Amino acid sequence: MPAHDVRCAQCDLLQRLDELHAGQQASCVRCGHHLCSVPLHPFDTPMAYALTALILLLLSCAFPLLNLHIAGVESEMTFFSSAKALVEADFGIVANVLLSCVLLTPAMFLCAVIYLAMALKWSIHLPGMRSVLRLAIRLEPWMMADVFVIGILVSLIKLASLAQIGLGLSFWAMLLFSIALTKTVTVFDVHWFGFQLDHLDGLPAQQLREKGAKSCPVCGFFNAHNAEKCGRCHAKIYSRQPHSVAMTWALLLTAVLLYVPANVYPIMITESLGDSVPSTILEGVVLLWNMGSYPVAIIIFVASVAVPLVKFISIALLCIAAQSKPGKSALHYTKLYRMTELIGRWSMVDVFVVVILVALIHMGKLMSVFPGVAAVSFAGVVVFTMLAALSFDVRLIWDAHPSNENK
Ligand SMILES: [Zn+2]
Ligand SMILES: [Zn+2]
Structure with a gap:
């Protein structure tokens, strides 16, 4: 990636990002905030992790997560049966939180990463790529598959003294899914993807040093001081x-x-x-x-x-x-x-x-x-x-x- 100007999203310092090669990364000189990293295999790695995570997500919904025996009575739990039990208990709102944070946001995020990585790898123009990039960034904080896995482990220990409890096939899928999802998040570099998106669309690399130039609050793209919409992800921008x-x-x-x-x-x-x-x-x-x-x-x-x-x-x-x-x-x-x-x-x-x-x-x-x-x-x-x-x-x-x- 050639050298260009950036503004740090956290401390707002205007600085020069030096030329980066595969495997290199850069942080803000003032506050240490991560600015950009170029993965060794920029598109293959995120695509491979995201695909793996998506398959594991499907598997973690297909089989029981946990099974339990108390006094000869057997019970098992799948991901969807837990949402159903909440709806039946009139706690649909908690079921929504569960489905959104563990299933829906990760699934959408992974599809978005695959969509962008595919388009950039083969240099094809797919519709709405900039909105997809913005969506992926916005979804990231809301993914809680790892928290859910810890929840399963805590329940397991809570119940161990009461009943005989076993891990289902989907538990292992869920565990691996949360690891693959975390890996996808680390290799999906927003700045690098955005930069490649500009390159694909033939937009010139930003060399702005004008006074008052604003960085996009979503993707960090550097916009002219009078811009209202981000040139890269189309989010509304403000200083x-x-x-x-x-x-x-x-x-x-x-x-x-x-x-x-x-x-x-x-x-x-x-x-x-x-x-x-x-x-x-x-x-x-x-x-x-x-x-x-x-x-x-x-x-x-x-x-x-x-x-x-x-x-x-x-x-x-x-x-x-x-x-x-x-x-x-x-x-x-x-x-x-x-x-x-x-x-x-x-x-x-x-x-x-x-x-x-x-x-x-x-x-x-x-x-x-x-x-x-x-x-x-x-x-x-x-x-x-x-x-x-x-x-x-x-x-x-x-x-x-x-x-x-x-x-
Ligand atoms: Zn900074
Ligand atoms: Zn933006």
């Missing part, structure tokens, strides 16, 4: 996300409000031999701790209680830092922002555990598990904190800290 801080505050407040019912109300209800035992998130943690499953108790505590609180505090700190001029350097806050983005999805693990238990344990009066209202509120907490982090324009931090530019 800073409009009302970013106000929007982030509003979404954060919604998440904080939902956090109250998520902890006060039961996340699931266990019915066994006429007894109905509701349990909240914290009660679940205490139960696991008392059972001696310390690692799982810690995982659930960290994912469901600590991570949301840490996210609330860090998003609030970021908003305050963007509005005032505190002592810490802009780089410090940028790192905080990256951490917030990274940990967000993992809170969904407890919701997935409830989903799995509901689908697996439905043996009438002997033992049945039902979802509690907190499952909906908690899924809401995760979604709204993720939206809050996504709506925050981290470049505002660098605007508020002009004196820290060289740190």
Whole structure:
């Protein structure tokens, strides 16, 4: 890839990206944000991983994920039976979260990667390639197959003392699928794909150094200061996300409000031999701790209680830092922002555990598990904190800290 000018998507520094060869990568000179990497086999590798992941996704839907034996009664769970059990329990909204985050967004993302890689490899013009690129970038944060796999493992340990439990064929497919999906995400370099797309369309490489040139918030493409739509992915562009801080505050407040019912109300209800035992998130943690499953108790505590609180505090700190001029350097806050983005999805693990238990344990009066209202509120907490982090324009931090530019 020839040398060209770029603006860093996180600190907004205008810099020269040197010529990159296969296997090389470049990061921002000021904040260290990843700018671009050129894979060794730029189109074959993403295509191979994406195809593998797509096949594994189909396999993980085809067979049982888990099976369970309690007192001679057998039960098994497939991916779709877990969604069906939620719909039957009137928790269709959680079923939607499950289907979207574990099945739909990854499937669409993988198809998008294959579509683009095919077109670029064989230099063919396919319709809507720029919109497909934008879609793939937007879907990326919402894929949670790896979180679901952790959810299965946690359920497995939770149930191990109660019943005989076995892993189904689809569990292994799901595990490999989540690995292949993660690999696809790492080899799908947005900047490189976008650059090749421009090359395919015969657009000249951007050499903009004019004052006020704006980088696209979605794909990072460098646009002239008066451009309204991104030249590469056609997203609406702006120098800073409009009302970013106000929007982030509003979404954060919604998440904080939902956090109250998520902890006060039961996340699931266990019915066994006429007894109905509701349990909240914290009660679940205490139960696991008392059972001696310390690692799982810690995982659930960290994912469901600590991570949301840490996210609330860090998003609030970021908003305050963007509005005032505190002592810490802009780089410090940028790192905080990256951490917030990274940990967000993992809170969904407890919701997935409830989903799995509901689908697996439905043996009438002997033992049945039902979802509690907190499952909906908690899924809401995760979604709204993720939206809050996504709506925050981290470049505002660098605007508020002009004196820290060289740190
Ligand atoms: Zn930077
Ligand atoms: Zn763009």
